[in-house]
Amino acid sequence: MNSTSKYHAIKVDPAKCFGCTHCMKVCPTEAIRIRNGLAVINDQRCVDCGNCMRVCPADAFYILQDDLSRIYDFKYRVVLFPSVMIGQFPDHISEGQIYQALLQLGFTHVFEVEQPIQWLIEAIREYHRDHTDHRPLISSFCPAIVRLIQIKYPSLIDHIVLVKAPHDLAAHFAIEKLKQQGAREEEIGIFYVAPCSAKIVAVRRPLGEKESIVNGVINMNELYNRVMKVVSKEEPADNPACREHLTREGILWCLPRGEARLFKKRSMAIDGIHNVVKMLEKLEIDDVPEIDFLELRSCDQSCAGGILLSGNRFLTVERLQRRSRHYPLAAENSPEQEIKEKVVGRLAADPIAPAQVFRLDADLARAIEKMDKVNRIICQLPAIDCGACGAPNCHALAEDMVMGMAKMSDCIYLQQRWQKEGKITSNRAFSNLEKTWGEGRFEADCNKKGARNEGF
Amino acid sequence: MAVELTYQVKGGDFSHAGDASSQVKKVLKQLDIDPKKIKSIVIALYEAEVNVVAHALEGVIRVTVDEEKITMLLTDRGAGIPDIELAMREGYSTASKEVREMGFGAGMGLPNIKRNTDLLEITSEPGQGTTVKMVNFF
Numbered sequence: 016m017n018s019t020s021k022y023h024a025i026k027v028d029p030a031k032c033f034g035c036t037h038c039m040k041v042c043p044t045e046a047i048r049i050r051n052g053l054a055v056i057n058d059q060r061c062v063d064c065g066n067c068m069r070v071c072p073a074d075a076f077y078i079l080q081d082d083l084s085r086i087y088d089f090k091y092r093v094v095l096f097p098s099v100m101i102g103q104f105p106d107h108i109s110e111g112q113i114y115q116a117l118l119q120l121g122f123t124h125v126f127e128v129e130q131p132i133q134w135l136i137e138a139i140r141e142y143h144r145d146h147t148d149h150r151p152l153i154s155s156f157c158p159a160i161v162r163l164i165q166i167k168y169p170s171l172i173d174h175i176v177l178v179k180a181p182h183d184l185a186a187h188f189a190i191e192k193l194k195q196q197g198a199r200e201e202e203i204g205i206f207y208v209a210p211c212s213a214k215i216v217a218v219r220r221p222l223g224e225k226e227s228i229v230n231g232v233i234n235m236n237e238l239y240n241r242v243m244k245v246v247s248k249e250e251p252a253d254n255p256a257c258r259e260h261l262t263r264e265g266i267l268w269c270l271p272r273g274e275a276r277l278f279k280k281r282s283m284a285i286d287g288i289h290n291v292v293k294m295l296e297k298l299e300i301d302d303v304p305e306i307d308f309l310e311l312r313s314c315d316q317s318c319a320g321g322i323l324l325s326g327n328r329f330l331t332v333e334r335l336q337r338r339s340r341h342y343p344l345a346a347e348n349s350p351e352q353e354i355k356e357k358v359v360g361r362l363a364a365d366p367i368a369p370a371q372v373f374r375l376d377a378d379l380a381r382a383i384e385k386m387d388k389v390n391r392i393i394c395q396l397p398a399i400d401c402g403a404c405g406a407p408n409c410h411a412l413a414e415d416m417v418m419g420m421a422k423m424s425d426c427i428y429l430q431q432r433w434q435k436e437g438k439i440t441s442n443r444a445f446s447n448l449e450k451t452w453g454e455g456r457f458e459a460d461c462n463k464k465g466a467r468n469e470g471f
Numbered sequence: 472m473a474v475e476l477t478y479q480v481k482g483g484d485f486s487h488a489g490d491a492s493s494q495v496k497k498v499l500k501q502l503d504i505d506p507k508k509i510k511s512i513v514i515a516l517y518e519a520e521v522n523v524v525a526h527a528l529e530g531v532i533r534v535t536v537d538e539e540k541i542t543m544l545l546t547d548r549g550a551g552i553p554d555i556e557l558a559m560r561e562g563y564s565t566a567s568k569e570v571r572e573m574g575f576g577a578g579m580g581l582p583n584i585k586r587n588t589d590l591l592e593i594t595s596e597p598g599q600g601t602t603v604k605m606v607n608f609f
Binding site: 380 | 472473474475476489492493496498500501502503504506507509510513514517536537538609
């Protein structure tokens with residue numbers, strides 16, 4: 016079992032971050048604070064959803080993950096990419112041209128992730144049949160959601176389907192296939208192309224898995240740019256091996272209702288992490304009708320809206336839907352039995368342990384004391400939720416105070432009141448403000464970053 | 472030392488039914504109460520909150536959390552319950568057609584509260600209002 020990982024894919028570039036409140040305000044777990052003019056991410060609370068990156072007007076968040084240079088450590092270099100990658104390319108670039116470009120970039124084998132999806136469908140259905148205690152079952156596909164449940168909705172952990180993700184399926188399958196062709200396992204390098212920060216973390220530090228089967232992770236937007244650079248105008252000879260077992264269900268898997276549509280009984284699909292939060296809140300108080308299966312995805316339009324995708328999410332969905340119509344159904348494309356046993360046996364995930372990252376104290380008496388203090392501090396705060404203290408709202412500031420991470424003087428309104436009452440000097444108040452926002456932050460400057468709503 | 476929380480509930484305002492229970496849930500999580508206990512507490516409180524919204528004109532929820540237990544006291548001004556014993560039966564409901572159409576009022580409220588609380592005391596003055604006291608031990 017893993018506890019909350021401290022590894023995160025999203026980093027802040029201090030040269031670009033100018034300290035505004037956009038990221039802090041959208042973070043679904045209130046993981047961001049502004050300190051000394053920079054966004055600081057609490058790694059216990061971060062679920063890697065990427066919302067901070069999406070709203071940043073200064074492009075200050077980045078994902079440091081590129082194992083492309085490591086592919087030559089292996090004789091067999093497999094690029095595993097989710098089919099959503101194909102969806103983001105403009106219509107005139109065919110899948111054949113994309114496969115060709117990937118080979119040109121140094122890979123020896125190109126392999127789409129969602130195959131043979133029938134095995135995963137069967138594994139999930141079996142899990143559903145064997146685990147009747149908890150309904151609805153919640154898909155474990157989106158790692159941001161699994162982590163969100165782990166830290167914020169621990170009572171729902173038992174609802175999570177403990178079956179691994181398509182990239183695990185494809186990795187095991189690709190390895191077995193190559194071994195059949197005479198490759199030794201240590202000669203095979205599996206490189207997964209991630210559509211988002213959460214998948215990167217899931218591969219690097221998996222929950223519910225001891226060790227990831229994948230050797231390296233590549234940013235999808237980085238690879239997209241490289242493919243666009245080398246893609247040939249000619250249509251190459253078809254290379255059907257890349258998608259031998261790709262099916263309609265496989266292509267649609269990462270789109271909204273991709274999993275939910277496979278449940279003949281009552282199922283629901285929700286995308287967008289703030290929508291998911293609303294449903295989890297309801298689920299926690301049993302205020303949900305009888306539903307068998309819940310597909311919950313952090314990004315709007317599921318993986319088509321992944322933070323590392325380049326295309327417009329709606330166009331991506333449309334292209335994938337069109338593509339899927341040319342492919343057979345999963346039940347009609349389930350490959351040889353011998354490999355199946357080996358792969359399916361590895362699809363079960365380990366249980367996930369809850370992580371109490373929001374508790375005020377492990378000792379109940381002390382926690383009650385702190386909560387009481389929070390309630391008393393709240394009376395002093397203005398309830399404007401302006402974020403000028405460097406916390407996302409007044410309540411979060413009060414909590415930070417009792418946890419020893421903030422001071423009363425961080426509230427600019429309180430400071431104002433104290434100045435009026437003659438309790439502090441205006442010089443003191445101003446230097447307090449600079450502690451949060453950085454020295455010189457309030458000088459007049461027409462070229463100040465963010466001042467003209469850049470990025471909107 | 473105890474944490475005291477107070478919430479006002481407006482009769483007929485179904486879109487906000489559940490707000491108080493959500494707040495209490497958040498507090499209990501921060502106090503690191505066992506998730507299974509939180510679930511029972513919040514289900515009971517939510518049912519009781521919906522009862523106030525469905526049957527009363529207005530109400531107040533007073534919650535006290537100490538080291539041993541949570542005490543939830545709901546006091547409302549409204550129709551009251553003429554026969555509490557009857558109201559405790561599963562499926563018994565006096566909810567109006569409108570309330571039922573909104574998915575409430577199936578007659579499972581009070582029995583569900585009883586299942587999810589350790590102590591339940593209901594006193595009611597027909598025509599005046601109802602007081603529900605629920606206690607759950609940690």
